[in-house]
Amino acid sequence: MSTVLERYAERPQPLSMAQIRRVGFQTIVIREFNRIVRIWSQTILPSGVTATLYFLIFGAVIGSRIGTTDGIGYMLYIAPGLIMQAVILNSYNNVVSSFFGAKFGKHIEELLVSPLPSWIIVSGYVTGGLVRGIMVGVLVSAVTLFFTHLPMAHPVIVVAAAALTSVTFALGGFLNAMFAKNFDQISIIPTFLLTPLIYLGGVFYSISQLPGWARHLSLIDPILYMVNAFRFGFLGLSDVPVAEAFIIMAVAITGLFTAAVLLLDRSSGIRE
Amino acid sequence: MNALSVRGLTKTYHNGVQALKGIDLAVEEGDFFALLGPNGAGKTTLIGIVTSLVRKSGGEASIFGYDIDRQLEAAKSCIGVVPQEINFNMFESPLTIVVNQAGFYGIPRRVARERAEKYLRQLQLWDRRNHASRGLSGGMKRRLMIARALMHEPRLLILDEPTAGVDIEIRRSMWDFLREINQRGTTIILTTHYLEEAETLCRNIAIIDGGRIIERDRMSNLLRRLHTETFVLTLGKPLTEAPQLQPYPVKFIDEITLEVEVSTEENLNDLFARLSALGIEVLSLRNKVNRLEEIFMRLVEKGAAA
Numbered sequence: 001m002s003t004v005l006e007r008y009a010e011r012p013q014p015l016s017m018a019q020i021r022r023v024g025f026q027t028i029v030i031r032e033f034n035r036i037v038r039i040w041s042q043t044i045l046p047s048g049v050t051a052t053l054y055f056l057i058f059g060a061v062i063g064s065r066i067g068t069t070d071g072i073g074y075m076l077y078i079a080p081g082l083i084m085q086a087v088i089l090n091s092y093n094n095v096v097s098s099f100f101g102a103k104f105g106k107h108i109e110e111l112l113v114s115p116l117p118s119w120i121i122v123s124g125y126v127t128g129g130l131v132r133g134i135m136v137g138v139l140v141s142a143v144t145l146f147f148t149h150l151p152m153a154h155p156v157i158v159v160a161a162a163a164l165t166s167v168t169f170a171l172g173g174f175l176n177a178m179f180a181k182n183f184d185q186i187s188i189i190p191t192f193l194l195t196p197l198i199y200l201g202g203v204f205y206s207i208s209q210l211p212g213w214a215r216h217l218s219l220i221d222p223i224l225y226m227v228n229a230f231r232f233g234f235l236g237l238s239d240v241p242v243a244e245a246f247i248i249m250a251v252a253i254t255g256l257f258t259a260a261v262l263l264l265d266r267s268s269g270i271r272e
Numbered sequence: 273m274n275a276l277s278v279r280g281l282t283k284t285y286h287n288g289v290q291a292l293k294g295i296d297l298a299v300e301e302g303d304f305f306a307l308l309g310p311n312g313a314g315k316t317t318l319i320g321i322v323t324s325l326v327r328k329s330g331g332e333a334s335i336f337g338y339d340i341d342r343q344l345e346a347a348k349s350c351i352g353v354v355p356q357e358i359n360f361n362m363f364e365s366p367l368t369i370v371v372n373q374a375g376f377y378g379i380p381r382r383v384a385r386e387r388a389e390k391y392l393r394q395l396q397l398w399d400r401r402n403h404a405s406r407g408l409s410g411g412m413k414r415r416l417m418i419a420r421a422l423m424h425e426p427r428l429l430i431l432d433e434p435t436a437g438v439d440i441e442i443r444r445s446m447w448d449f450l451r452e453i454n455q456r457g458t459t460i461i462l463t464t465h466y467l468e469e470a471e472t473l474c475r476n477i478a479i480i481d482g483g484r485i486i487e488r489d490r491m492s493n494l495l496r497r498l499h500t501e502t503f504v505l506t507l508g509k510p511l512t513e514a515p516q517l518q519p520y521p522v523k524f525i526d527e528i529t530l531e532v533e534v535s536t537e538e539n540l541n542d543l544f545a546r547l548s549a550l551g552i553e554v555l556s557l558r559n560k561v562n563r564l565e566e567i568f569m570r571l572v573e574k575g576a577a578a
Contacts, residue, residue: 014349015349015377015379017345019378020349020378021378023375023379023380024376024377026375027372027375027381028376030372034368038363105359105362106357106359109355110359110373110376110420112324112325113323113324113325113351114376114377115346115349115377116345116376272320272325
């Protein structure tokens with residue numbers, strides 16, 4: 001009969017931290033993807049239905065009476081903003097509900113006791129938010145094609161603006177989930193902050209149509225820059241300099257990611 | 273090498289409760305170690321600190337030499353933990369839960385699936401592998417948490433009341449399984465309220481009470497300290513009063529039940545000779561309480577009185 005030490009010698013060599021981090025990250029992303037697909041009627045479908053209604057009401061019924069904005073038909077003008085709205089809300093909601101659900105159900109402890117560092121855990125959840133944001137963005141884009149053609153003037157800017165905006169709001173969702181103590185607190189920000197900022201962020205109009213004070217006020221809404229960068233990618237026109245939009249997103253991502261990792265390290269609201 | 277080593281560990285919660293008041297403890301590699309204590313003694317806090325679910329207020333802790341302050345990731349990769357409360361995603365299947373858990377420790381999915389089959393079969397959960405976990409019975413949920421904790425084949429397995437609420441048949445099959453895991457080289461730290469479980473499985477023991485270790489010894493040494501045992505005798509024929517069985521103190525419970533106190537230095541043959549001489553027929557004999565339970569109660573009561 002072998003001794004305890006001999007049996008230890010038979011054990012495989014410990015895995016490198018690089019492998020633990022790589023496989024751990026992949027596992028979180030796969031788990032998030034499976035969750036999105038498992039509850040597709042809650043995660044994917046609603047945005048497709050909402051976008052269809054927006055195009056029917058604002059595009060086909062009301063839009064036909066509005067005329068053109070910056071020389072572009074109203075249906076086509078609002079299309080990038082509606083796609084971006086879906087990307088923002090879904091990226092945010094995916095992370096806030098998944099992470100808060102894990103906190104509430106205590107299965108976040110599966111990750112907290114594992115050797116994965118906080119930055120990998122944050123990156124995994126944020127990538128899950130990015131995956132859902134892009135999936136829904138593609139769905140809403142497909143819905144758009146039933147109502148209008150969708151030119152793509154600068155494809156790289158379309159992809160970059162969508163991805164960076166998605167990451168920004170996925171990080172926002174993570175922070176919301178860290179602080180939330182109950183389910184009410186994960187719906188307050190999307191309802192009372194994000195939705196108004198999206199509606200006032202130039203989704204349905206150009207800020208050049210606003211009076212001076214309202215135009216200046218709109219410029220403090222960060223979503224205005226993201227929507228305009230995205231619209232520039234499709235239509236080649238924007239109310240604000242596109243470079244500013246990318247700078248704002250880069251700064252926001254850096255700040256939010258740092259805050260999320262530090263908070264998870266300190267485990268505010270998770271560890272005692 | 274010590275699997276676990278803690279020195280001067282303290283924890284004071286935000287509400288001011290001092291859960292640990294300077295714990296020193298070492299658990300040797302390969303041990304099957306019992307950590308016992310009444311509710312609120314600090315067991316779960318100690319485990320929480322070791323597994324990084326609770327932040328310590330002071331002191332040091334290391335796992336197989338990895339300091340949890342300086343080498344936390346390496347320390348955590350050595351530990352598998354079965355917590356007291358159910359903490360898996362009830363909407364996921366057992367197979368998904370264990371395969372994902374392996375992934376969090378860097379185990380590739382192909383290897384994880386092989387291990388999942390091995391552990392889910394051993395713990396009799398393979399037939400339920402694709403069902404939602406919320407539909408599992410209480411015993412199955414406990415076994416699922418054990419399977420999950422073993423997926424990365426940890427060197428140290430920490431079990432916080434793993435058999436709470438599990439029926440005796442399943443509990444005993446879990447004991448066999450844990451013995452086998454320990455014999456294969458995994459160090460096990462067990463907390464339990466079933467003292468029979470600790471006495472049956474563990475070689476070493478620490479008793480924690482009021483945030484302090486009040487006893488730390490080999491199980492056999494601790495049990496030897498029990499100077500007397502009380503046996504309950506069921507008689508074949510009824511008696512009307514307690515018989516004289518000098519030097520054994522006898523208590524008359526009812527006409528067919530006696531309690532007899534026997535020193536651990538005396539043998540039971542002598543007791544039975546005296547009973548036979550008086551024509552008393554004994555149908556059955558059992559310990560009044562589990563031996564470890566008796567010592568545990570004495571130590572905890574002594575601590576409370578001090």
